[in-house]
Amino acid sequence: MLKRYLFGSLGLMMFIFSGVVSSQSVEKAIKYRQGAFAVMGWNFGAIVDMIKGKRPFDQEDFARRAKIISDVSLIPLEGFVANSFEGPTKSKAEIWTNFADFEVKLKQMQEAASHLSTVSLSGDYDASKKAAIKLGKTCKSCHDEYRNK
Ligand code: ASC
Numbered sequence: 001m002l003k004r005y006l007f008g009s010l011g012l013m014m015f016i017f018s019g020v021v022s023s024q025s026v027e028k029a030i031k032y033r034q035g036a037f038a039v040m041g042w043n044f045g046a047i048v049d050m051i052k053g054k055r056p057f058d059q060e061d062f063a064r065r066a067k068i069i070s071d072v073s074l075i076p077l078e079g080f081v082a083n084s085f086e087g088p089t090k091s092k093a094e095i096w097t098n099f100a101d102f103e104v105k106l107k108q109m110q111e112a113a114s115h116l117s118t119v120s121l122s123g124d125y126d127a128s129k130k131a132a133i134k135l136g137k138t139c140k141s142c143h144d145e146y147r148n149k
């Protein structure tokens with residue numbers, strides 16, 4: 001009787017504790033992916049400004065930022081842990097009902113970022129501009145479907 005009570009409450013405590021731990025790790029995962037997107041957005045913003053003539057075109061700086069975006073584009077996927085659409089996030093629940101499609105879109109973004117990084121090293125302004133616009137489209141296609149306003 002006492003044993004059953006002790007093990008029962010131990011089980012309950014473990015259950016509650018695991019809930020606390022996993023909700024903490026969900027928040028960490030959300031922060032992790034958002035941190036990566038913030039780094040990408042910061043650098044892509046500067047690239048877009050160069051393309052729009054709001055900032056002087058500096059090929060070396062453009063290529064440096066494109067490489068950062070390409071490298072960091074490999075980070076966010078891991079942060080989309082199971083059903084992490086609750087909490088401080090704009091992620092829609094649809095990500096987890098269409099995860100294969102979400103992953104395809106994310107990979108298209110990674111490929112466009114890698115392409116931008118390669119092209120920007122050549123110093124070809126027109127090709128770099130075209131590659132940056134293409135990358136922006138891959139960001140947008142995912143946001144349109146999977147990000148809340
Ligand atoms: C950015 C940024 C986005 C994308 C998107 C492109 O710089 O923060 O979310 O570009 O606006 O369409």
